[in-house]
Amino acid sequence: MKSTDTSNPEYYHKVVDCQYACPAHTPVPEYIRLIAAGKYNEAYMINWESNVFPGVLGRTCDRPCEPACRRGRVEEEPVAICRLKRVAADYKSKEDVGKFIPKGPFPSNGKKVALIGGGPASLTVARDLAPLGYEIHLYDEQIKGGGMMRTQIPSFRLPETVLDEEVNYILEMGIHTHFKTYVSSLKDVLDKGYDAVFVGTGAPKGKDLKLEGREEAGDQIHIGIQWLASVAFGHRTSIGKKVLVIGGGNTAMDCCRTSRRLGGEDVRVVVRSPRNEMKASPWEIEDAEREDIPFYNNHNPKAFLLENGKLVGMRFELVEAVYENGRRKLVPTGEIVDFQADDIIMAVGQENTFPWIERDLGLEFGEWDMPVVDKVTFASTHPKVFFGGDAAFGPENVITAVAHGHQAAISINLRCQGKDLLDRPSPMVNLVNQKMGIHEWIYDSDVTTDLRFKVPHADKALSLSDRKIEVELGFDVEKAFKEAQRCLNCDVQTVFNFDKCIECDACVDICPTTCITFTENGEEEELRTRLNAPANELSQDLLVSMPLPTTRVMIKDENVCLHCGLCAERCPTAAWEMEKFFYKTAKAG
Amino acid sequence: MTYIKPAFRHPDAQKNSIGFYRKDYEGALSTLCAGCGHDSISSAIIQACFELAIEPHKIAKLSGIGCSSKTPAYYLGQSHGFNTVHGRMPSVATGAYLANRDLKYIGVSGDGDSASIGMGQFVHAIRRNLNVVYIIMNNGCYGLTKGQDSATADAGSMSRKGAPNPFEAIDMPSLALELGATFVGRSFSGDKAQLIPMIKAALSHPGFALLDVISPCVTFNNNKGSTKSYDYTREHIEATGTIDFVPIEQEITVDYKEGSSKEIALHDGSIIELSKLANGFDPTDKLSSILKMHEARTKGQILTGLMYIDPDTKGLHDLLQTSDTPLNTMGADVLNPGQAALAKINSEFR
Numbered sequence: 001m002k003s004t005d006t007s008n009p010e011y012y013h014k015v016v017d018c019q020y021a022c023p024a025h026t027p028v029p030e031y032i033r034l035i036a037a038g039k040y041n042e043a044y045m046i047n048w049e050s051n052v053f054p055g056v057l058g059r060t061c062d063r064p065c066e067p068a069c070r071r072g073r074v075e076e077e078p079v080a081i082c083r084l085k086r087v088a089a090d091y092k093s094k095e096d097v098g099k100f101i102p103k104g105p106f107p108s109n110g111k112k113v114a115l116i117g118g119g120p121a122s123l124t125v126a127r128d129l130a131p132l133g134y135e136i137h138l139y140d141e142q143i144k145g146g147g148m149m150r151t152q153i154p155s156f157r158l159p160e161t162v163l164d165e166e167v168n169y170i171l172e173m174g175i176h177t178h179f180k181t182y183v184s185s186l187k188d189v190l191d192k193g194y195d196a197v198f199v200g201t202g203a204p205k206g207k208d209l210k211l212e213g214r215e216e217a218g219d220q221i222h223i224g225i226q227w228l229a230s231v232a233f234g235h236r237t238s239i240g241k242k243v244l245v246i247g248g249g250n251t252a253m254d255c256c257r258t259s260r261r262l263g264g265e266d267v268r269v270v271v272r273s274p275r276n277e278m279k280a281s282p283w284e285i286e287d288a289e290r291e292d293i294p295f296y297n298n299h300n301p302k303a304f305l306l307e308n309g310k311l312v313g314m315r316f317e318l319v320e321a322v323y324e325n326g327r328r329k330l331v332p333t334g335e336i337v338d339f340q341a342d343d344i345i346m347a348v349g350q351e352n353t354f355p356w357i358e359r360d361l362g363l364e365f366g367e368w369d370m371p372v373v374d375k376v377t378f379a380s381t382h383p384k385v386f387f388g389g390d391a392a393f394g395p396e397n398v399i400t401a402v403a404h405g406h407q408a409a410i411s412i413n414l415r416c417q418g419k420d421l422l423d424r425p426s427p428m429v430n431l432v433n434q435k436m437g438i439h440e441w442i443y444d445s446d447v448t449t450d451l452r453f454k455v456p457h458a459d460k461a462l463s464l465s466d467r468k469i470e471v472e473l474g475f476d477v478e479k480a481f482k483e484a485q486r487c488l489n490c491d492v493q494t495v496f497n498f499d500k501c502i503e504c505d506a507c508v509d510i511c512p513t514t515c516i517t518f519t520e521n522g523e524e525e526e527l528r529t530r531l532n533a534p535a536n537e538l539s540q541d542l543l544v545s546m547p548l549p550t551t552r553v554m555i556k557d558e559n560v561c562l563h564c565g566l567c568a569e570r571c572p573t574a575a576w577e578m579e580k581f582f583y584k585t586a587k588a589g
Numbered sequence: 590m591t592y593i594k595p596a597f598r599h600p601d602a603q604k605n606s607i608g609f610y611r612k613d614y615e616g617a618l619s620t621l622c623a624g625c626g627h628d629s630i631s632s633a634i635i636q637a638c639f640e641l642a643i644e645p646h647k648i649a650k651l652s653g654i655g656c657s658s659k660t661p662a663y664y665l666g667q668s669h670g671f672n673t674v675h676g677r678m679p680s681v682a683t684g685a686y687l688a689n690r691d692l693k694y695i696g697v698s699g700d701g702d703s704a705s706i707g708m709g710q711f712v713h714a715i716r717r718n719l720n721v722v723y724i725i726m727n728n729g730c731y732g733l734t735k736g737q738d739s740a741t742a743d744a745g746s747m748s749r750k751g752a753p754n755p756f757e758a759i760d761m762p763s764l765a766l767e768l769g770a771t772f773v774g775r776s777f778s779g780d781k782a783q784l785i786p787m788i789k790a791a792l793s794h795p796g797f798a799l800l801d802v803i804s805p806c807v808t809f810n811n812n813k814g815s816t817k818s819y820d821y822t823r824e825h826i827e828a829t830g831t832i833d834f835v836p837i838e839q840e841i842t843v844d845y846k847e848g849s850s851k852e853i854a855l856h857d858g859s860i861i862e863l864s865k866l867a868n869g870f871d872p873t874d875k876l877s878s879i880l881k882m883h884e885a886r887t888k889g890q891i892l893t894g895l896m897y898i899d900p901d902t903k904g905l906h907d908l909l910q911t912s913d914t915p916l917n918t919m920g921a922d923v924l925n926p927g928q929a930a931l932a933k934i935n936s937e938f939r
Contacts, residue, residue, distance in 0.1 A: 074600060
């Protein structure tokens, strides 16, 4: 193997699994350490800079970081990264944080940008560009900003006050808002002379099921995301006692739990796919089950059942999942089941729709009638139009939308200065030695054995009585500290200086997880099998040194390194050093 | 605060044949200097006992005084241990072995503990063929008292301050062989591929097994001009051959070229496999061993590997023809049959 080039920041970045997995690359271990230190304002600001909505995401994020967390590979569960983020938001001082957040008016740079849609992607663009002097105009058909964070995430998961606070941090930068304004023509917007237009309109169209009886049943059948929006804005305050929710994603979980709060007593979730393939996050399924909502898997919808023109239930056919060549097929078993229902909510997916974009503007549309958007620059084929969030490549999640927003803001800024969109700014990186003295590190290197702490919940009966009562209560300070201590500090890197190594084996002998091997070099595939502990996790890199005096090389399998610092502590020549790696993705400007 | 060893181990770590993890053979975290060769030897002892699948409570570890003699704290945390006074480890080991012949005995000592203050004890343990694995962690200096030359420091070897040692060194393997030791080997802390099978072979040997292990003192004797530094040892090392140890239950799978390899069957059924043996060298022939050791010394080489073995030797209990039942398991009535029995024995001499 070639020796590892650690001067490329992406090598160490990948070692910080959580940060690497996060679409916005939030420096997770950094803010977790700050939470442990009780520095909630600082922890909040690290998040705010990177992911814009710490309070919202600390409650609702899809958490791509947690399955990636190294802790999950050495014990049972990852660090509760998401809920720690909420701790930063809960315990920060609004007053102090307010001092760090840029406030307008900013000196103008003479450029105007329109944002279509007021969701997370657009708001991120607004936040990144406003301080640079752009005049930002935000258009949204709703009465307030936030987009799907407001319309699709129920208040019992995300209190309105939390959302308002974080949306307002951005709007108060001097954003020109045009609420209750449905944009029906992109041409009209372009004609207003904007230097750039960002489209962050999400995937606003909920899918329907055109089955027998659909037309007649009419107003007893609801489309999930529209129904959630009407609940959020108070247009709908009740539902029948018997409710069927069709679908197995997170929207279905929000619909069934909301139904329980609007009067639904017998609320059932019916899903086509088997349980282990449901799209909903495991914790959201858990939360629904805690509210006595049963799941019926392998049920394929066949027809809406009506009596006297009124919906009374739904018919399903049982299916069986058969796997052929790794592909799943749902094979009908012939067995038919009827469920009674007063109301049925469809949460079977959502789609993009761009009826308001004229097709003769030079903005190319491709497969599935989706605009052609560059995956790096988020530029469309129209020089002034950029896309981001669900509108760019289909439904994803809030944190992905934020990541898109940052990149689109960079592109818009480059375009407005007449620069090449591919000449993108580099991340800010830093490596700082953590040695403080003999056996003393700046970071807390002790690895606790505590298992993941559970977030306490509000009383069930109480929370079911009011859709605005938040179910999760968040960690208190003491639990937050303990949970934060579970973090392995993967950003404190084991840096190997091959020219100082005397090959004494001290690091090999002390490493608790047998990560380090000194051996003759070879091809990666074969090398992985003859390390002191075989490196079977192929997604994890090997750190390979330059040849040492004995012609051997040092190989470290990054997979289960605990970042405990013992290799560096037992190294007589400081060939191993613990250095804190800070990686901040570039922002516009 | 650091200096705490995390509880987590590699998630793919395997158990040995009796259900123990390697972790079960570990001890406390070492407080020796960072980079000390002794830590590597500790690690090799852990690995050897884990691989041999010896129940930890069936091992006794003993030591004297010195850096080396601190190490029993850092391995085999679940085994019996005795940290004796300076140089007196062989006496305590002898007593323990006489009382309980069922345990495996690992005695660790240093060049000071064995070649100076404990020399008298050392030679008699060999003479009696005490069934112990006797490991000398040999760094050629007194690390615990700031690095003065020890009795195993080579003549001319430079101390950290640059003063050459005026005295001749005691070569412990040569001495042991002269005194009739039945298992003599030398290794290097930085070569676990050799050290681990040697420890395993020594643990299966029925008599006294000496392992002289060069173990550089990073703090006081790893300088230029020292003949016990990592660099010097690596440059001058010369192995008698490659050693592999095959426990009883395993089949031999490796085929070595005739003439350069040798299999030595041990009394318990396990086998020591030697390959790439030096030209004309036979480790079961004492004369050959003595010749080889002198030859290496003349050439300025550090000879490592198995130097001599007498696989058919009789250990101390067999020489004394003591009971097969360990004495410590016998009741007081058996060990002390009383006045009448004594009177009967005495009457036989009248």
